[in-house]
Amino acid sequence: QQQVKQSPQSLIVQKGGISIINCAYENTAFDYFPWYQQFPGKGPALLIAIRPDVSEKKEGRFTISFNKSAKQFSLHIMDSQPGDSATYFCAAGSNDYKLSFGAGTTVTVRA
Amino acid sequence: ETGVTQTPRHLVMGMTNKKSLKCEQHLGHNAMYWYKQSAKKPLELMFVYNFKEQTENNSVPSRFSPECPNSSHLFLHLHTLQPEDSALYLCASTLLGTEKGYTFGSGTRLTVV
Numbered sequence: 001q002q003q004v005k006q007s008p009q010s011l012i013v014q015k016g017g018i019s020i021i022n023c024a025y026e027n028t029a030f031d032y033f034p035w036y037q038q039f040p041g042k043g044p045a046l047l048i049a050i051r052p053d054v055s056e057k058k059e060g061r062f063t064i065s066f067n068k069s070a071k072q073f074s075l076h077i078m079d080s081q082p083g084d085s086a087t088y089f090c091a092a093g094s095n096d097y098k099l100s101f102g103a104g105t106t107v108t109v110r111a
Numbered sequence: 112e113t114g115v116t117q118t119p120r121h122l123v124m125g126m127t128n129k130k131s132l133k134c135e136q137h138l139g140h141n142a143m144y145w146y147k148q149s150a151k152k153p154l155e156l157m158f159v160y161n162f163k164e165q166t167e168n169n170s171v172p173s174r175f176s177p178e179c180p181n182s183s184h185l186f187l188h189l190h191t192l193q194p195e196d197s198a199l200y201l202c203a204s205t206l207l208g209t210e211k212g213y214t215f216g217s218g219t220r221l222t223v224v
Binding site: 002004006009032034036041042043044045046049089097099102103104 | 113115117142144146151152153154156159161167201203205207210211212213214215216217218
């Protein structure tokens with residue numbers, strides 16, 4: 001049973017636009033929600049993470065929005081750049097230090 | 112480099128072969144993981160080692176056998192694999208008790224023929 005559902009599967013955005021990726025979870029024990037970025041030929045790299053005690057976290061052009069009641073969280077990439085073209089994974093974990101991942105979103109930023 | 116090194120980067124093996132994947136980290140982490148990554152699917156957790164002790168075996172077929180001789184090294188021994196086992200195998204590590212998240216290696220691209 002997939003514990004984290006991610007959408008869309010892929011998206012194309014123009015340079016300077018906003019990319020939005022959404023994730024939903026069911027397990028209320030989850031208390032750690034990271035996002036990973038993966039380039040071809042590389043492993044996923046931690047991009048940004050949030051705990052459920054805050055509703056938003058921003059790091060540079062990347063923002064996580066978190067809705068605890070809806071059990072949803074999303075990644076916003078502002079002012080998207082061609083270098084942001086990658087696959088993005090949301091994940092969720094609890095105090096057992098095991099992460100459940102979404103299926104990934106391939107983002108293509110067109111110049 | 113992320114600090115987690117996986118070898119080999121690519122591996123092609125027949126269904127009757129025996130091979131091993133290696134993962135090494137010198138980040139001082141004390142938990143290591145094997146994940147399987149297939150196209151368009153979520154990363155699948157295979158094995159977890161905390162302080163060198165295996166704490167998770169996610170219903171993985173016995174043709175996959177992990178080994179963790181110390182906190183810096185992790186192996187995945189492979190034998191009599193099936194073509195559907197072809198995937199990218201990722202190793203990750205973390206420091207328990209912190210919020211540093213996982214550090215992944217670049218993976219081993221495995222093709223079973």
